[in-house]
Amino acid sequence: MPANYQPRLVDGLLARRLIHHPAVLLVGPRATGKTTTAAQLARSELRLDDRAQAVAVEADADAALRGLAEPVLIDEWQIVPDVLGAVKRSVDADSRPGRFLITGSVRGDVDSPMWPGTGRLLRVAMFGLTVGELRGRLPRLPLLDRLAADGIEPLMTGPAEQLDLRDYAELAAGGGFPQPVLRLPSAERGPWLESYLEQLLTQDVAMLATHRDPQLLRRYLESCALNTAGVTDHRSIYSTAGVAKATGEAYDRLLRNLLIIDTLPAWWTNHIKRLVRGPKRYLVDPSLVLAALRVGVPGLMKDGDLLGRIIDTFVVAQLRAQLPTCETQPRLYHLRQEKGQHEVDVIVEYGGGRVFAFEIKANSAPSRADARHLAWLRAELGDRFIGGAVLHTGPRAFPLGDNIIAAPISALWS
Structure with a gap:
């Protein structure tokens, strides 16, 4: 970890979850450190608050995920919700553990009976610093x-x-x-x-x-x-x-x-x-x-x-x-x-x-x-x-x- 990283309570939990599960969803209020924490475990990143990256994912989410070094950090998924469908298809095709680490600042199942994360994304909650x-x-x-x-x-x-x-x-x-x-x-x-x-x-x-x-x-x-x-x-x-x-x-x-x-x-x-x-x-x-x-x-x-x-x-x-x-x-x-x-x-x-x-x-x-x-x-x-x-x-x-x-x-x- 970088010398200036502030260790968090969920660090060990996230690492353990990725050892055993293909995709983990880290969810919590905006600006509580989710991206910084998740980045410690990722080998590549898709930052959807970056408009250029978001446009590419909107155009073809499956192609945007293909070939990225894993675990892939997908940051602020709610900006391009269709990316979760691509994660679902990728995990269904290859369920190896440690493939995706997804962060977001809204509840993942907002008013959606067809939430694509069911059975694929293991949710971990993260809040502000204690x-x-x-x-x-x-x-x-x-x-x-x-x-x-x-x-x-x-x-x-x-x-x-x-x-x-x-x-x-x-x-x-x-x-x-x-x-x-x-x-x-x-x-x-x-x-x-x-x-x-x-x-x-x-x-x-x-x-x-x-x-x-x-x-x-x-x-x-x-x-x-x-x-x-x-x-x-x-x-x-x-x-x-x-x-x-x-x-x-x-x-x-x-x-x-x-x-x-x-x-x-x-x-x-x-x-x-x-x-x-x-x-x-x-x-x-x-x-x-x-x-x-x-x-x-x-x-x-x-x-x-x-x-x-x-x-x-x-x-x-x-x-x-x-x-x-x-x-x-x-x-x-x-x-x-x-x-x-x-x-x-x-x-x-x-x-x-x-x-x-x-x-x-x-x-x-x-x-x-x-x-x-x-x-x-x-x-x-x-x-x-x-x-x-x-x-x-x-x-x-x-x-x-x-x-x-x-x-x-x-x-x-x-």
Whole structure:
């Protein structure tokens, strides 16, 4: 790898997938480093954001692929979607592993019952840089796998760095997009993020929608940003944005397909009554929330509600990025009972219905009262409850009950 390459969580996974499969699809939000990461494994490249190369592929995709050194990196497939048909035909004719590595910034199965990747493309998700990646701390086993095996023990050791609330706010504001966080001074990150949103709302949406109003879409995105990390009825979001129901639903699909909005589904079990079914919505990177709302760290520190949402969004971004690399195949959910009697910010569900649970607090000294929902869940689930943690902005870890711990957020990457 080049000396200036920033190692990523998915590096080893991508290499393993190419050893055994003919084609791998690396998908994630634009500008999260997919092309740079995929290029480390490729022997030749087709960059479809290069108009000359795109024209050649549009003219004859099969011929454009023929004779290229493998693995072939096909970058931004969605610009010339027909290239996937050519990959399908090539793989059907020759299913040797390690032939194609394809990247894209939209969901591969967008409204398509005839998605050509089924059975041919193995999907790998990639998101922005985590703090662990930024710090060069890539553990042999992801934290979520270690929690499945050892309960709260991986969170009990002291963090490698001691941070306070403002430190976490600044990490969240810096975000995970490689260009601004690695290469730009902090004063230039805001203009980069604003430009990113402008391109997203005016150029990228054109790949998926022919009729859109950038100003209305921006208002809808701002409404989503205000409600990030919230279990908010969708009507409240599109009403706040001043758009009609049908328009709001269309914008929701659009931003999901562009991988800018993600959700934690509601966790469900027959053992617990009156659980809310609605999802928690998130912007995938906390820096986009602040850019959409035009709020910097000083303003964030004066807004307790937004600060709590940003810390929640930041933590979920750290956890989400681990999922593709976990052997235990965990899934992330949230839990909330009707009328808010009990709620848990993040439920990590493993096979067999086993659960590790997180509460996320923007304070430095959580008490047993902050763990009451975790204690309730422990009693409800019995031996299916692996453990629980109250993640906080203070400097140390300490017990809050049987199989429940208070741990600094930095324990996620220590």
